[in-house]
Amino acid sequence: MSWQGKILRVDLTAKSIRIDPLNMTWAHEFLGSRGLAGKYLYDEMNPKIEALSPENVLIFASGPLTGTMASTGGRYTVVTKGALTNSFACSNSGGYFGAEFKFAGYDMIIIKGKAPNPVYLIINNEVAEILDAQNFIWGKSVWETEEKIKERHRDPLIRVASIGEAGENLVRYACIINDRDRAAGRSGVGAVMGSKLLKAIAVRGSKGVIPNKPAEFLEAVNLSREKLDTHPSRKRLMTSGTMPMMDNTNAYGSLPTHNCRDVQFSEIEKVNVEAMKATRKSDGRANLISNKACFGCSIACGRVSKIDPNHFSMQIPLKKRLYGGAIGGLEYESGFSLAPMVGINDIEAATYANMLCNVHGMDPISFGVTVAAAMELYETKAIDDTITGGIKLKFGNSKALCQLAELTGLGKGFGIEIGLGAKRLCEKYGHPEFAMVVKGQEFPGYDVRAMQGMALAYATSSRGACHMRASPFADDFVYIRPHGKAKIVKTTQDKNAAIDSTGCCAFAGNAWDLEDYAAQIHGACDGIWDAQRLMTVGERIFNLERMFNLNAGIDSSEDTLPNRMLKEVAKSGAGRGRVAELDKMLPEYYQIRGWKRDGTISISTKKRLNLI
Ligand code: SF4
DSSP: OOSOOEEEEEETTTTEEEEEEOOHHHHHHHOSHHHHHHHHHHHHSOTTSOTTSTTOOEEEEEOTTTTSSSTTOOOEEEEEEOTTTSSEEEEEEOSSHHHHHHHTTOSEEEEESOOSSOEEEEEETTEEEEEEOTTTTTTOOHHHHHHHHHHHTTOTTOEEEEOOHHHHTTOTTBOEEETTTEEEOSTTHHHHHHHTTEEEEEEEOOOOOOOSSHHHHHHHHHHHHHHHHTSHHHHHHHHHTTTTHHHHHHHHTOOOBTTTTBSSOTTGGGTSHHHHHSBOTTTSOBSEEEEEOOTTOSSOOEEEEOOOTTSGGGOSHHHHHHHSSOEEOOOHHHHHHHTGGGTOOOHHHHHHHHHHHHHHTBOHHHHHHHHHHHHHHHHTTSSOHHHHTTOOOOTTOHHHHHHHHHHHHHTOTTHHHHTTOHHHHHHHTTOGGGOOEETTEEOOSOOTTSOHHHHHHHHHOTTSSOSSSOOOHHHHTTOOSSTTHHHHHHHHHHHHHHHHTTTSOGGGGGTOOHHHHHHHHHHHSSSOOOHHHHHHHHHHHHHHHHHHHHHHTOOGGGSOOOHHHHHSOBOSSTTBTOOOOHHHHHHHHHHHHTBOTTSOBOHHHHHHTTOO
16 A cells, blocks of 8 residues: 555654554545645644644645655645644645655654754654754754754755744744755744744655555556656746746736736736746856756756846855855746735846745745735835834835845844734734735735636635635636636635645646546555545545634635725736626535535535545
C-alpha cells in the first residue's frame, strides 16, 4: 500500500512523541493529505478554540502518491485552524520535504500543545526528538534556519520545513517554508506553528514507498507521465511558469489592480513574463535565469531569478551578499500582488519583496494585498505618516513595498500593522470596505466582476478567497453570465479536493483527467479506485470542511464578497459595468450541493457521504 500506515504524534506541552497506526477506514474514505488530515482535525479538535491557542492542532500530511514515482508526487499539506481566517485551513506545498517525511515512514505528523520554550523537531525514521531552538535558530530567517540545522546535524540532504521571523511574530499570514522557497503559504499556518513555539521540523527518511499493485501502478504512472510530458501546458509551465496569466487577466479585465479599484494595469509590459525574460540594460542579463522542479516532477514550473545588481534593493553591500544570488522568482500570484495590485511597475522590486516573503516566511499574496489596502487607507487620508512611520504609502511606491516586506517580516514599525492582514488593518482604521478579503483571507489574482464562477468559488471556499479550490477558468474566460456557474464550481471544488488529497500537484491536472489520478491511486492503494470514487471522496472532503467551519461559528453570512465586488462596477474590460452577481448563483449552488437554504448541510447529504 502507498500509505505508510503510521502517524507521528507530538505533544509539545507534555514533550512526548509516539507512533500510532493510521486509521485505515478513514484513509479509504478521505484518501490522504488535505482530506485525511481534515478528518483528523475534525475529529480531534474543538473547532471553536482560538487559532493561536495551544489547543489548536497542526497536521503535516502526505498523500498516497507522495514519494512515489508518480510525476509531481512530492506534495504535502498543512491542515489546522487558520490564524488569518479562524476557519479550516489547508495549505499545500511542494519541494522535497513531503516526500522525505513519507520516506521516514509516516503519512502524517500531528502536533498538539505548546512548547514551554522554542524547540524544533528532528525525525530520522523511527527516531524523533524535540530539541531546544532557543539559542540556536529562534529569531533566524527561514534560510538561516535550514542552513544551521543542516550544519549542526552534518547532513546537507536533511529536509526542513520551518517558520521565519514572521511566524515567530505571529504575522497573521505567516507561512511554513521548505526547501528555501516552497511554501505552505496561505491562511496563516506559520503563525499557528509560531504560537506553539515550534521553529522547524527537520526530517530524514530511508524507507521506500511501496505500491499495492506494482505492475498496475507502473503502467498507470508511465501512461500518465507520457500524457503529461507531451501536453502543451507542460512546455508553457516549464518555460514561463504561471506568469503568462498576467497578460491574460489584464487583457480580459480581471487583473486586480490598485486594490481592485481597477481591473487592468496600464504598465503591464513592465511586470509581465516578457519583462522577466527581457535582457536588462544595466547588466545584460534577464531577471529569469532558470526553472526548477519539486520532487519527482516532470513539469518543473518553479522560477529561478536573479535581481539586477544595480537595483536600489541591492545597494546595501550586506543585502547584495545575502540576496544577490539565484533566488525563487515570481509566479503569477506573487507577481500580481506585488506589482499591479500595489500599482508597482518595477519587476526587480517585486522580485525582491517576494524573496523577503520567502526569507521571513510570509504569504506574498496576503502581504501584497494588505499593502494595497494600506495604500488606499493612506491615499484617502485614513492613515498618515505618523502611523506609517514616515513611509509614503502611495500606489506605485516600490521602495515602500520593499521596506514594508522587511519591517513586516521582522515585526518592526508599521510592519506590525501590515502583519495583521487587510481585514484587521482596515477595520482598525475604520474602512473595512478597503479589505479585499473573504472570510479574512486576501484575494488571489482574479478580480471576480468579470469572472462570475470565481466569484462563487471565492465566496464558498472553506479557507476564504482562494483560486485553488475550484477551477472555473475555462468557462469564466468565455462567458460572464452567472448562469451555469454553480454546477461548474461545485464539480471542480470536489475534483480539486480529491486531487489535493492524492499527493500530486494540481498543475498536472492541465494534462490529466481525474481518471489518470485514479489509475495511479488504484495501482498504489488497496481496493478499487476510479474517477467516480475520487469524486465522491472529494465531495465528502469539501462537506467535512464546511461542517468544521459551521461548528466553528462560520455560517452562510460569510459566503460573501467585499462590497467593492458586489456594488462597484468594473471600469473596463470584459466585465465593464458589471458587479459580481453572487445573489443569482448562491441559492442554486446550495441546492446542487444538497445543502439547505441557510447554507447548512442537510441530513440526507451527510448520510449520502457517510458523514454521520
Ligand atoms: S508543477 Fe511546479 S509546483 Fe507542481 S510539483 Fe511541479 S514544480 Fe512543483
